[in-house]
Amino acid sequence: MPIWKRNLYVCWFGMFVTGIGMSQIAPVLPLFIKQLGVNSVGLIAQLSGLTFGITYIVSAIFSPIWGHAADKVGRKPMLLRASLGMAIIIFCMGFSTNVVMLIVLRLLQGAITGYSTACTTLIAVQTDKEHAGYALGMLSTANVAGSLIGPTIGGFIEDTIGLRPVFFITGLLMFIAFLATLLFVRENFIREDQKGLSSREIWNSVPERRLTIILSVTYFIITFGLYSIEPIVTVYVAQLSKETSHVALIAGLVFSASGLANIIAAPRLGKLSDRIGAHKIILFSLIAAGLIYIPQAFVTNPWQLMGLRFLLGLTMGGLNPSVNTLIKKITPGSITGRIFGFTISAGYLGVFGGSVLGGQAAAAFGIRSVFYITSALLLFNAVWVYFNVYKRLENRDVVSVNHKE
Template identity: 35%
Template sequence: MQLQRRNLMIMWFANFLVAASATMILPFLSLYIETMGAFSDDYVQRWSGFVFGITFLAAFFISPLWGRFGDKHGYKPILIITGFGIASCIFLMGLVDSVQGLFILRLAMGVVTGFIPTSLALISSQTRKEVAGKTLGTLQMGTVSGSLLGPLIGGMMADIFGFQYTFLITSFVIALATVLVAVGIKEKRREKAADYGKSFSRKDVVSHIFHNRVLLTIMILSLLVNTANFSIQPLLALYVNQLNHSSNIAFLAGLAFSATGFGNLLFTRSWGKLGDSAGHDRVLMILLVLSALLFIPQGLVESLWQLILCRFLFGVAIGGVIPCITAYIRQMAPLAMQGEILGYNVSFQFMGNVIGPAMGGLLSGLFGISTVFFVTSALFVAAFGLLWWSVRKSGELAQSSS
């Protein structure tokens, strides 16, 4: 079997396991906090945002360092370190008995977060630019498939076995995925790349980003999109509880999470392939408009089935964003600095993951959870406007220079 195809298959399966395991705990994170004491609703909502977001705040600072290390020494060691690190943190989360302890463990998890972004960098480095969107879309399907089943399985396990055992099982599955990568992945560095032997300083990398208008815009776009997408996630279980009072609320929250993942699964590869042929910036603009339109109804629903349908349609649109962004970076970044540039992009994503839950928690505490959906839609509109302006300005600059 061709090496690139074998690595893609292994990383697809490993990403499936990691994504499924990591998302198992998301639907009931706020419910888990409620079991640690007699807290008010405002306290639970606020700390749900903080506990959810602190992982990504730590990852914001660490991701470029992981990317730089990968450019110099390879991506496989990072996959092994982050995989076992995440597994250890989640294992300890099942044993913690305070909100502050959970907060600290989520902080530690942020330091070693990076398995899935590093897998994108690994496969991207071995993929031709002409088919980058399609290939990365295929890899993303593994992540999305895991994200689809993870919340559903996690909700069922939490209802049946309790929260603590769900954390322990989750850590075991992530460790299994890491062993699979350690044994099966063979990383081949592309020695023939024209820029491979060059050594780029951190200043060179940052300069390259800031001198490419659309590339910089893509990274700001990552921040805005993730801020919007993650603003509601830690509150979704509470929102589902408002719509449908039931004893198996963790399962129903997992179902709402999974609806978005199912929409992702059906269309992610198609969006990436369309980006290869029509241009990833054009496809991104379409996706941002669709996301803005499809987020508003989620704040207006009156029943759980309406929310699930809206989340599914939103998943169809948002599923192409990551493959298109990563493929664009693959086209614009020299191979020798590609991992670090992807690391900076992941940092922007993680900063959105921090701002989003905190913003959602504060807005929901002041104005109600429905308000979060409307503000989120406005963020998608802002992201579209920024990308449209940047592409237009870059086109005008190219015409004037020619």
């Protein structure tokens, strides 16, 4: 088995578990905060939002920093640091005795992360051009699927054996990811020294700066669209459902449907992007996703919503790997980690922005407005991509500047 493929499988498991670790707290957070001594409904809601969002904000800040470190010392050391650090921190959350302790640990979780950045960089620089779309497509399913399925897993564990075991089990899984990385990931790291270069000089060394910015913004909008429904899905399902006893379970299934579809579609669309061009997949997927959001505002039962969310996941599966494939092709190998760090930061901000603004839009204009707003955002992004990416790359081959190719 080629080294890149073995590393891909290990990184997939690690990123999947990392995604679960970042998101599994969502459905149990209000219950856990109440258990820690907060009784005011309004204060529980405020603290839940702060505790959930702070991890993604801090991750967005630290992701480029860890990407820089990966370019300097290697990607495997960053994988080991992030997986072991998250295992310890998440496990310790189960021993929280007050909300302040929980918030501090969530903050540290965001700061110690960087597993996704290091994984994406490692696979990008190790994989040849012919398999880049498949490899990055496969990898992109892991974090997205873990993040989307995480709330269902967290809710199931809480319902079965209690609140605190959610953290203990997730920490144990992260430790298994650490061991798998230690034993099976192989990297022959050769540092391309850029000592003495300022951040501005490094940025100026990127051949396609405008395209890199457009792709990062697109990545932000992708994750924004996926997570805009998170704060409202339970309420929306309750409105649509005649059965009130299983609303939480049905809501978890609705939200996780996108993750399942993403797992199915991303590797296949990644392979297709290797054949026809990643820019075509990006444009098609943005248009399809934007259109699929509209009928979600008109569903009459939760199962229709679940089906549409599944279709949405199929279209979204073409976006992440295609964005990463294009970034790999236009970025010099010596700064790949830093550029992927910025892109993944945009994704973290999209998770936070989608969760927060989705809830605010629902409160101000009604739940169904969230789908219209997200649809408009995706379709506007498609128009922007058409003129600035698709038309530009359709007339010429994307020149790869990665020294590995």
